[in-house]
Amino acid sequence: MTHAGALPAWAALLTAFLVLLGAGLTLLGAIGTLRFGSFFERVHAPTLGTSWGTVAIVLASIVRFSALGSRPVANELLIGVFITVTTPVTLMLLARAALYRDRAEGKQGVPARSILRPPRGRNQQGESGGGQ
């Protein structure tokens, strides 16, 4: 580990900016999770943290350690890749669980499965399918 004092000014500024940007976006995502009204609105807020919130912090880490060391550091990119690839899994599970619950309770404002019928009337299967 090298000391932070050895970091050139431009790299320090860029790192600070990116860390603040990433942390700020993630914080806004957290605030949004609190403030939004329904489940389906709330599910949008954390994606601030999983998209550019993560990207900015990853870039900050790359800039800092590449400026300190002699070789470019890129292993942080893997964090971004894995977060991007795994977020849909959890989000879809949560969304489908919420959808199933709301449909079972007959809540207003939740689309029935019949909304998925395409506008042109092809041969449809009814709503009787329930879960997949």
Add this chain to the structure above:
Amino acid sequence: MTRALPYPILTAALLLTWMLLTSFSPPQFILGGLVAVAASRAMAALQPSKPRLRRWQLIPRLAGIVALDILRSNIAVARIVIQRRGRKRKSGFVAIPLDLRDRTGLAVLACIVTSTPGTAWIEYAQDLNVLLIHVLDLVDEEEWITLIKSRYESLLMEIFE
């Protein structure tokens, strides 16, 4: 080629991951290569559907479009969060009839839709090939349908189908 390396892209990706996590040196290349080849041959036992990359040249273009769109919607959603409850904002569901059928293409589309703040992948009906998304700031449904279809789906279909 196909016998020894059933999934060349997977093998290359695993090797790259290995070397990013350790170091770019010849010994790690050999060690990572062995692991990657063994792992991708083990993968063949699972017999997953093999993604075909028709026009991989378009991938950087898609990545660029997506990165910019995600940045833009980050700003949009951040603004919505900061705003006081003054402005009327309507969120809602949009059903999008898809033409894309390729499973890998759909997986990439799921990553795009999910990573973009303001849109969430809710449900996909495989029998009807219709996707249900939830949009945080919904003004015009048609606009979202054409956006997803023309901006992402057409490119994904060119790449994967």
